[in-house]
Amino acid sequence: MNAGVSIGAHPGFPDLIGFGRRNMEILKDELENYVLYQLGALYAVAKAEKKQLTHVKAHGALYNTACSRVDYAEAIVKAMKSFSRDLILIAPQNFKIAEVAQAEGLKVGFEFFADRNYTSQGTLVPRTHENALLKDINQIARRAVKVIKEGKVESVDGKEIQMNVHTICVHGDTPHAVEIARNLRKSLENEGIAITKLCELI
Amino acid sequence: MNAGVSIGAHPGFPDLIGFGRRNMEILKDELENYVLYQLGALYAVAKAEKKQLTHVKAHGALYNTACSRVDYAEAIVKAMKSFSRDLILIAPQNFKIAEVAQAEGLKVGFEFFADRNYTSQGTLVPRTHENALLKDINQIARRAVKVIKEGKVESVDGKEIQMNVHTICVHGDTPHAVEIARNLRKSLENEGIAITKLCELI
Amino acid sequence: MNAGVSIGAHPGFPDLIGFGRRNMEILKDELENYVLYQLGALYAVAKAEKKQLTHVKAHGALYNTACSRVDYAEAIVKAMKSFSRDLILIAPQNFKIAEVAQAEGLKVGFEFFADRNYTSQGTLVPRTHENALLKDINQIARRAVKVIKEGKVESVDGKEIQMNVHTICVHGDTPHAVEIARNLRKSLENEGIAITKLCELI
Amino acid sequence: MNAGVSIGAHPGFPDLIGFGRRNMEILKDELENYVLYQLGALYAVAKAEKKQLTHVKAHGALYNTACSRVDYAEAIVKAMKSFSRDLILIAPQNFKIAEVAQAEGLKVGFEFFADRNYTSQGTLVPRTHENALLKDINQIARRAVKVIKEGKVESVDGKEIQMNVHTICVHGDTPHAVEIARNLRKSLENEGIAITKLCELI
Numbered sequence: 001m002n003a004g005v006s007i008g009a010h011p012g013f014p015d016l017i018g019f020g021r022r023n024m025e026i027l028k029d030e031l032e033n034y035v036l037y038q039l040g041a042l043y044a045v046a047k048a049e050k051k052q053l054t055h056v057k058a059h060g061a062l063y064n065t066a067c068s069r070v071d072y073a074e075a076i077v078k079a080m081k082s083f084s085r086d087l088i089l090i091a092p093q094n095f096k097i098a099e100v101a102q103a104e105g106l107k108v109g110f111e112f113f114a115d116r117n118y119t120s121q122g123t124l125v126p127r128t129h130e131n132a133l134l135k136d137i138n139q140i141a142r143r144a145v146k147v148i149k150e151g152k153v154e155s156v157d158g159k160e161i162q163m164n165v166h167t168i169c170v171h172g173d174t175p176h177a178v179e180i181a182r183n184l185r186k187s188l189e190n191e192g193i194a195i196t197k198l199c200e201l202i
Numbered sequence: 203m204n205a206g207v208s209i210g211a212h213p214g215f216p217d218l219i220g221f222g223r224r225n226m227e228i229l230k231d232e233l234e235n236y237v238l239y240q241l242g243a244l245y246a247v248a249k250a251e252k253k254q255l256t257h258v259k260a261h262g263a264l265y266n267t268a269c270s271r272v273d274y275a276e277a278i279v280k281a282m283k284s285f286s287r288d289l290i291l292i293a294p295q296n297f298k299i300a301e302v303a304q305a306e307g308l309k310v311g312f313e314f315f316a317d318r319n320y321t322s323q324g325t326l327v328p329r330t331h332e333n334a335l336l337k338d339i340n341q342i343a344r345r346a347v348k349v350i351k352e353g354k355v356e357s358v359d360g361k362e363i364q365m366n367v368h369t370i371c372v373h374g375d376t377p378h379a380v381e382i383a384r385n386l387r388k389s390l391e392n393e394g395i396a397i398t399k400l401c402e403l404i
Numbered sequence: 405m406n407a408g409v410s411i412g413a414h415p416g417f418p419d420l421i422g423f424g425r426r427n428m429e430i431l432k433d434e435l436e437n438y439v440l441y442q443l444g445a446l447y448a449v450a451k452a453e454k455k456q457l458t459h460v461k462a463h464g465a466l467y468n469t470a471c472s473r474v475d476y477a478e479a480i481v482k483a484m485k486s487f488s489r490d491l492i493l494i495a496p497q498n499f500k501i502a503e504v505a506q507a508e509g510l511k512v513g514f515e516f517f518a519d520r521n522y523t524s525q526g527t528l529v530p531r532t533h534e535n536a537l538l539k540d541i542n543q544i545a546r547r548a549v550k551v552i553k554e555g556k557v558e559s560v561d562g563k564e565i566q567m568n569v570h571t572i573c574v575h576g577d578t579p580h581a582v583e584i585a586r587n588l589r590k591s592l593e594n595e596g597i598a599i600t601k602l603c604e605l606i
Numbered sequence: 607m608n609a610g611v612s613i614g615a616h617p618g619f620p621d622l623i624g625f626g627r628r629n630m631e632i633l634k635d636e637l638e639n640y641v642l643y644q645l646g647a648l649y650a651v652a653k654a655e656k657k658q659l660t661h662v663k664a665h666g667a668l669y670n671t672a673c674s675r676v677d678y679a680e681a682i683v684k685a686m687k688s689f690s691r692d693l694i695l696i697a698p699q700n701f702k703i704a705e706v707a708q709a710e711g712l713k714v715g716f717e718f719f720a721d722r723n724y725t726s727q728g729t730l731v732p733r734t735h736e737n738a739l740l741k742d743i744n745q746i747a748r749r750a751v752k753v754i755k756e757g758k759v760e761s762v763d764g765k766e767i768q769m770n771v772h773t774i775c776v777h778g779d780t781p782h783a784v785e786i787a788r789n790l791r792k793s794l795e796n797e798g799i800a801i802t803k804l805c806e807l808i
Binding site for chain 2: 032033036037038039040041042043044045047048079082083
């Protein structure tokens with residue numbers, strides 16, 4: 001925290017043995033409660049350290065599904081608004097959840113997944129596919145620099161996708177994640193791109 | 203809530219299949235985090251309904267163990283203080299946890315279990331014992347009236363225990379719980395004892 | 405057991421807080437393992453009582469989804485075959501799972517849900533719909549007698565469905581379940597329909 | 607399995623978030639059921655691979671507590687006997703659980719923890735203590751050779767403990783576990799100590 005790190009909630013489906021990476025069919029009201037529950041739990045732990053939550057990013061399958069499924073997007077946004085209108089939603093640009101959040105008055109930080117391949121529709125290649133994860137550290141850094149500077153990313157089938165980006169994700173369980181993140185940060189800085197807190201950016 | 207009911211958290215051990223009614227050996231810091239987590243989760247759900255938490259009562263085995271075990275008592279009180287100094291702790295008088303809470307500046311509501319037998323040391327007869335639960339509805343009501351009016355309750359082995367009481371518990375899973383609670387309330391009111399919110403009482 | 409009751413496994417999705425009544429997107433191999441795990445766990449508890457498992461019926465959302473989804477049907481059948489080729493699968497006639505099981509050489513007991521409404525496609529009206537559950541005890545019994553004697557049941561929209569039935573389900577959490585089951589049994593016996601063990605029937 | 611590895615069950619307390627490493631206060635009958643459940647679940651998964659269970663070793667806090675607590679020892683042994691009298695119990699020599707198992711006719715494989723310090727009473731130094739784990743790979747190997755050849759191990763406070771040993775444990779989550787295990791195996795083999803299957807040894 002003294003390192004300038006912001007704290008955000010990462011609510012997901014109640015599927016611990018699947019690490020929240022499998023889709024579940026849940027009623028909208030139930031999902032809203034699950035998100036509230038997780039926001040509140042983290043809020044309390046942060047409060048004991050005299051820290052605040054600044055943002056929310058859905059986890060795993062909930063993130064992917066809420067991109068296009070309106071009831072899930074609405075449940076997440078409703079829970080966030082009930083909890084605090086100052087929370088920033090992290091979501092990809094051009095998807096339903098970002099649209100719903102902005103229509104409801106929440107700020108949205110657009111996200112890019114540095115270690116994942118994209119389809120030409122701008123969705124992530126699912127983890128069950130072979131080429132879901134990128135492995136070449138320098139390729140990962142080059143893609144990140146390009147998306148920040150030009151707003152463009154190449155899809156898995158060679159198309160160019162437009163994408164505005166405020167924040168970049170490297171998954172903590174991607175092999176060599178720390179090395180990937182360090183190299184990526186250095187590449188951004190070498191290009192003169194300053195790294196700042198999300199709440200100061202949007 | 204429009205019925206004048208207060209909302210309190212009921213944090214317990216992370217033992218769902220044992221319904222939190224079995225003791226666990228947990229480090230103090232872990233317990234503090236478990237309590238914070240549960241306070242926060244309920245806080246968020248209540249906030250979405252525009253309601254506030256007023257009190258905290260440990261659940262099941264945590265309640266019983268924290269009565270006498272200082273590290274558990276301190277963990278609960280520390281979590282409460284981190285979260286909000288206005289939260290009232292519900293605990294039995296004359297036990298360690300009440301003492302710790304008062305020393306740390308928290309208000310304490312002393313509790314009486316209407317549907318449970320007491321040992322002559324003032325602790326609850328454990329649920330693994332045959333006569334843990336009282337079953338006679340009128341006996342339960344008479345004991346409640348006596349403890350409020352005279353500050354006295356008879357133990358399972360016939361001794362008289364001194365006990366100040368602000369709040370009375372009837373377990374929701376005691377057979378005929380609703381009938382017990384209705385009869386108890388009527389008995390108190392027949393004796394001219396007014397029922398009020400805990401936060402207006404202490 | 406001395407009452408002539410057979411023991412069967414009732415494996416479901418790993419979704420305790422949803423009581424297994426919500427669909428989950430699970431890989432076939434994972435589902436096979438979940439079913440094996442649940443079969444084995446019950447087998448061991450039964451063995452300690454010197455009893456055997458005779459049948460398997462998927463629970464909740466897994467039951468419904470495996471009716472039509474081939475990968476889920478195959479996972480259940482594969483787990484059963486690995487465990488014991490003598491296990492009988494309980495499933496509705498005319499659905500994918502029954503077909504898969506029979507093709508793999510398992511015996512299938514066709515099931516009728518006495519306390520649930522059916523669509524004209526022969527599937528259960530989902531629990532999220534208002535008229536999912538039947539409430540009239542005598543109507544429930546009449547439907548059961550009719551399906552056994554004539555092989556016919558009336559759907560929620562008034563069509564007649566053909567259905568062979570070996571076994572009848574009354575959900576334990578349907579209100580008045582015991583009364584429903586008693587009345588249903590009496591009605592069958594009044595019509596001269598003998599009740600027998602599944603393993604003696606098919 | 608083609609590598610000559612035996613499969614054993616490792617049943618523990620139902621405390622996933624504590625990784626079974628915290629003590630729980632559980633009734634004997636409940637514990638017996640938990641052990642049966644876990645034996646059965648693994649049995650089914652092994653059966654699907656056409657493999658058998660050969661041994662059982664309690665996990666974490668259950669292992670430690672059952673060493674000295676008779677009701678827990680009896681629950682584990684009773685579950686094992688109900689399931690199969692051919693299962694070998696893994697336990698430390700000279701402790702209650704080994705005694706109970708032998709009195710009930712089960713074979714016992716005496717275990718040595720290569721990566722853990724011992725008290726002079728022959729119990730493990732608890733994980734909450736600083737020097738619970740040994741870190742020096744060569745020291746670990748020397749201790750293992752000594753306990754096999756001389757039946758002796760040095761306690762954390764410098765005393766010599768007598769210990770017969772059939773099987774040696776290196777925890778999978780001890781740092782450098784694979785290196786520790788390789789070095790230990792090589793040291794044993796260098797001393798002419800043959801490694802064999804437990805079921806061929808006792």
